Amino acid sequence: MELQGEADIPAPLEEVWNALQDPDVLKECIDGCQEMSRSTTTDYVAKIRAHVGPVRANFSANIRMVDVVELSGYTLEVSATGGAAGFGKGVAHISLQEEESSTKLSYEVSGIVGGKLAQIGSRLINGVTNKMAAQFFEKFVDRWTANE
Amino acid sequence: MYSFNYHRAQSIDEARDMYSSGQDPVYLAGGMTLIPSIKQRLSSPNEVIDLGAIDSMKGTLTSGTSIRIGGLTTHSEVASTSTIAALAALAGGIGDPQVRNRGTIGGSIANNDPAADYPAALVGLGATVFTNDRSIPADDFFTGMFETSLADGEIVTSVEFPMPTRAAYVKFPNPASRYAIVGVMVAETGGEVRVAVTGAGPYAFRMTEMESALSSNFAPSAVADTRVDHSDFNVDLHASSEYRAHLVRTMAQRAVAQIA
Numbered sequence: 001m002e003l004q005g006e007a008d009i010p011a012p013l014e015e016v017w018n019a020l021q022d023p024d025v026l027k028e029c030i031d032g033c034q035e036m037s038r039s040t041t042t043d044y045v046a047k048i049r050a051h052v053g054p055v056r057a058n059f060s061a062n063i064r065m066v067d068v069v070e071l072s073g074y075t076l077e078v079s080a081t082g083g084a085a086g087f088g089k090g091v092a093h094i095s096l097q098e099e100e101s102s103t104k105l106s107y108e109v110s111g112i113v114g115g116k117l118a119q120i121g122s123r124l125i126n127g128v129t130n131k132m133a134a135q136f137f138e139k140f141v142d143r144w145t146a147n148e
Numbered sequence: 149m150y151s152f153n154y155h156r157a158q159s160i161d162e163a164r165d166m167y168s169s170g171q172d173p174v175y176l177a178g179g180m181t182l183i184p185s186i187k188q189r190l191s192s193p194n195e196v197i198d199l200g201a202i203d204s205m206k207g208t209l210t211s212g213t214s215i216r217i218g219g220l221t222t223h224s225e226v227a228s229t230s231t232i233a234a235l236a237a238l239a240g241g242i243g244d245p246q247v248r249n250r251g252t253i254g255g256s257i258a259n260n261d262p263a264a265d266y267p268a269a270l271v272g273l274g275a276t277v278f279t280n281d282r283s284i285p286a287d288d289f290f291t292g293m294f295e296t297s298l299a300d301g302e303i304v305t306s307v308e309f310p311m312p313t314r315a316a317y318v319k320f321p322n323p324a325s326r327y328a329i330v331g332v333m334v335a336e337t338g339g340e341v342r343v344a345v346t347g348a349g350p351y352a353f354r355m356t357e358m359e360s361a362l363s364s365n366f367a368p369s370a371v372a373d374t375r376v377d378h379s380d381f382n383v384d385l386h387a388s389s390e391y392r393a394h395l396v397r398t399m400a401q402r403a404v405a406q407i408a
Binding site for chain 1: 261
């Protein structure tokens with residue numbers, strides 16, 4: 001599974017940087033996220049209820065931030081287990097760049113999915129991850145545009 | 149399987165009541181997607197509401213200008229009774245005999261699997277979906293991968309297809325499941341040409357560039373060089389997005405060749 005893209009966020013770099021690390025903001029923006037908390041400065045744990053067609057699965061995820069370069073970028077190492085549904089592991093590189101009146105966020109994700117999800121759902125995984133990323137950035141951008 | 153409560157609704161109203169009073173409810177039509185999902189423990193509803201006893205949602209009604217198919221009509225019944233030959237052929241090519249004898253048109257379109265055949269028929273033939281409280285044009289019905297404009301608890305009661313002047317559906321099936329890796333419906337109805345594609349993207353869509361090319365020249369060569377944007381196409385071990393784009397052109401040419 002591979003995924004990459006860009007999002008233009010209408011807010012100053014520092015605000016975007018802080019929001020991206022705020023568990024409450026993340027919880028609000030990730031579709032189906034029921035819990036998100038920070039266990040150390042670089043570790044997060046999350047519970048996400050994923051819903052694709054007839055499939056509903058609850059995932060618990062551990063997320064670790066590594067290679068953090070203040071106000072510029074970092075890498076996320078994610079591992080998630082979904083009980084009978086299977087598991088997933090992935091790495092996401094996030095980088096931020098200041099623009100005139102906004103912040104450009106670029107991301108590159110690669111990962112693998114295993115278990116039943118991968119067996120029967122391999123043809124769907126790219127579509128699902130694309131959609132989840134799009135929903136995340138839509139809600140994330142909304143945080144600034146909705147207030148105006 | 150996890151345990152769940154099984155209900156057998158006798159009418160659409162009763163099914164709606166059961167749905168709205170239940171916790172985590174789900175409708176069961178033919179069960180060709182839901183039952184495997186439950187058996188795999190990928191889905192665990194509390195209330196399963198079987199629609200199978202609602203006879204008013206079964207069968208086809210043909211008039212001179214259209215054909216109306218009840219939501220619970222099986223693929224085999226559509227294959228043997230549809231007076232639109234392309235629709236009969238499409239239904240007869242879904243899955244295997246077991247799936248065709250159980251699976252229903254309403255269940256298939258409400259599920260909106262990206263590789264299902266029926267969405268291409270609805271969009272390509274310009275069908276109208278009737279639910280328990282409204283009608284929805286096919287163009288507005290399919291909204292995303294496994295997503296439709298159906299509200300929570302809404303039931304597809306029937307689908308109405310206008311009689312086309314000519315129509316053909318050609319798919320490149322997955323050799324094991326018979327799901328469409330790419331399927332293309334080409335139809336001319338009331339002077340309007342439509343080209344609908346399933347399997348390639350997150351949900352069925354129209355190829356407007358092919359439609360206008362075919363409107364001026366209804367020949368396979370008219371769509372042979374159409375540029376197909378594959379940036380959001382599906383990718384899996386069976387086919388890359390580039391290959392799917394190629395299949396869209398090839399299946400479209402084959403469909404046009406059948407009826408040109």
